[in-house]
Amino acid sequence: MARIVKKFGGTSVGDMERMRRAALRVKRAHEAGDEVAVVVSAMAGETNRLIALCQEASPLHDAREYDTVVASGEQVSAGLFAILLQSMGVPARSWTGWQVPVRTSDRHGAALIEEIDTRRLEERLARREVPVMTGFQGVGPDRRVTTLGRGGSDTSAVALAAALHAERCDIYTDVDGVFTTDPRIVAKARKLERITYEEMLEMASLGAKVLQIRSVALAMTHGVRVQVRSSFNEVSGTLLVNEDEIVEQELVTGLAYSKADAVITLYGVPDRPGRAAAVFGPLAEAGIIVDMIVQSTTPADGHAEITFTVPAEELGRALDALEGAREKIGFARLESNSDVVKISVIGIGMRSHAGVANTMFATLAEKGVPILAISTSEIKVSVLIDAAYTELALRALHSAYGLDAA
C-alpha cells in the first residue's frame, strides 16, 4: 500500500469523458489498496474564460476579486470529480482550498502556500475516502480566496504530497512525460525515464512547459518523488529523482528552447567607470530582469558594444528605460530584435565532463548558425541564436549529444 497524490491538469479533465477516465485511474489505484488523494485543475479553457470575464469587467481589477472569480473553475472540477468517483463506488469528497485549509500568503493572484493543514484529510484517508482537492488555490490570512498563479495546480499537488508524506506525486498531463527535447520539433526526441530535480528545474526555466517551475523547486526541497505521465495512455512517464538515483549518467539529459527573450545591442558606449551600472541601473529600476550579457572588448576609440537579453514582453519598456537614460549612458545607437531563440543544453553530467559547451559551439558553427550570446551555469549552457535556426540547431545538437532515439 502506497500513499499517492494524483494531479490531473486541465486537458485531463477537459470534458466529462476525460474526467471519467481520470477517475477510473484513481479507482484502480484505490482498489489496489493505495491511499489516493486527488488534485484537480479547472476544465481546459475554463480559467481563460473566467480571466476574460474579469478583464471585461475592468482591465485594472482587484486581485482579490479576480481570485474569487477564477478559483471557481477548480471548485467545479473537484465537485464533478468526486461525483464521478462516487458513481464508481469509490468513497470521495471535494475539498476547496479554504476547507482543507491550504493557507497561503496574501499575495493575491500569485500567492505562496504557507501551510497545508492535513488533519481533516488524514482522517478521511484513514477511512479509505479519496479527498479531491482544488488545485491552484488556497485561503489568505484575511479568509479570502487566493490563487497561486498560472500552472499553480502542479504546486498544489506537490505541496499536498509533501504535507501528506506521500510516496509519490503523479502529475497527469497531455504528454507522455519529459522528453530530451520538444518532440514536435525533433522527431527523434526520446522520453526520459528519469530526470534529476535540478535538470528538470533548468528544463522548466528554459522553456520546457511540462511542469511549473515552482512545483519542481518545491519537490526538490521536500524530496517529493514526482512522476509526470500522460492521462491518455498507460506509458510509464518520467520520474523526478535525486542525483544518486540516476544509475547511468548521460553527459547531456535534454535540450530546452525558449522564444521568450528579446536581444538589445547598444553601440558606441563610451568606456568609462560605471558604464555597466549606467546601462543596467535604469532597467533594474523598471523591474526588468536582464539575462545574457555580452560586452565587446573595447576597441581603440574607447567605445564598446553591449548586448543583452530581456523578456520579450518587456522589450518596449526596456527600450523606453534605455532611451530615457541615453545621455547618461552615452550610447550612439541601439538595436533590438525579438525574433531570437535561446537554446539550452542541460545535464548534471557537465559537472564532471568538460567539452559540453565546445560540442555545442562546434556543432552550430558547422551548420553555419551564428551565436549572438552565450550564458552558462553549472549544469547548462545556453546560446542565443536567430529564431529561424531553431529547428536546425535543435536537431543538430540532439544528434551531436547522442540523444536521438534508436
Next chain:
Amino acid sequence: MARIVKKFGGTSVGDMERMRRAALRVKRAHEAGDEVAVVVSAMAGETNRLIALCQEASPLHDAREYDTVVASGEQVSAGLFAILLQSMGVPARSWTGWQVPVRTSDRHGAALIEEIDTRRLEERLARREVPVMTGFQGVGPDRRVTTLGRGGSDTSAVALAAALHAERCDIYTDVDGVFTTDPRIVAKARKLERITYEEMLEMASLGAKVLQIRSVALAMTHGVRVQVRSSFNEVSGTLLVNEDEIVEQELVTGLAYSKADAVITLYGVPDRPGRAAAVFGPLAEAGIIVDMIVQSTTPADGHAEITFTVPAEELGRALDALEGAREKIGFARLESNSDVVKISVIGIGMRSHAGVANTMFATLAEKGVPILAISTSEIKVSVLIDAAYTELALRALHSAYGLDAA
C-alpha cells in the same frame, strides 16, 4: 439615508453590459447616501450549465458535491460585480456564503438559512463599503457549501435585509413588477403598485413566478418591505406591504394560473368506511401531495367517483401507487389528464365580501367553460379547467373582476 438590500437576478446580470447597468444603479444609490448591500444570482444560464454537468457526471449525485459545483456560479457573479463597482469608484467587495457566513441547515440542495452573521458586513457598511453577497448559498454545520434550491437568491436577499434591519429589499428582475395576471396572456393586465404579503404568497404558490415563495414567507414573517422592479427601466415596481398599508382595498387583487397539476378520476369506488384513506394512503406513502379533491355524492348502487389533482410531474408515480392498491380501493376504472390548468382568483378583500366565488363560476359558465374541480381558502378561489380554456378564462375573469387597465 436608508439601508437597502438590492438583489439582481440571473437576467439582470446575464452579461457584462447588464451587470454594468445593475452596478450603476448601486452606484447611484450609494452616492445618494444610501447604505447598500447587494445580493447576486449566477449569470443567466450558468446554473443550468452547472446542473447539467452534475447530471452528466452521474444522474444520482451527492447533493453536497452538487452544491459545491452549482454554488460557483454566484461566486463568479459576486466577484465580477465587485470589480465593476470598484471600477466606478464605489468601494466594494464580494462575500461568499461561507465568508459572511450565512449559516444554513445541512439539507443540501434545499438548505434553510438559520442565521446570517452580519458583524463583518456591518463593519464594512459602516465605512461605506458595498458588500456584494452571493445569493442562493450558505455554509452548513459541517463547513460544506450548501444551496437553497432554485430561486433561492430571493430568499438570500430577504434574509439579509432582515438580518441587517434594512429599510427595503429591492428585487430586480426582468419584469416591471407584480401584475394582476400574466400580461403575456391578458394584454389588459395592470402592474400593481402594492400587494399584501399574503396575496403575494398565494400568487407565488399558484403560479406567478416573479418571486420565490419562501422569500415572500420570510418577508412576511420578518416584516421586510420588498420591492419587485425591473432592472431594465426606471418604472417604480410593486411594493409588498402589510394589509393595513393598502388604502383602497380591491375585492380581487390578481389572477394566477398554473399548469403544474394533473387530474385523476377513479370510477366505481365502493362506498365503505375508510374509502378516502384507502385512496389517499398509498399516495401519501409515496410522498405525493394531493391538492383539489371532489367526491361525487354516492349514487344508488353504492359506488362513487373520486376526482383529485396531483403535481403533473408525479402523475406516473401516482398512477403506479393507485394501480398497486387497486384491490384494496376496489375502483372499477381510472382516468387521468395532465392537460389541465388551475386558475385562481386572489384577494384579501374576499374576507369581507361574499360573491367572489360566485362571480367566478357565473363568468366561466357564461363562456361555456366546464369546471373540473374547485378549492377555496380564506383569500383565494381556485378552479381546475381544461388547459385549452386558459386564455379565454383568464381574460373573462380579469374583466369580470374589474381588473382591466383603463
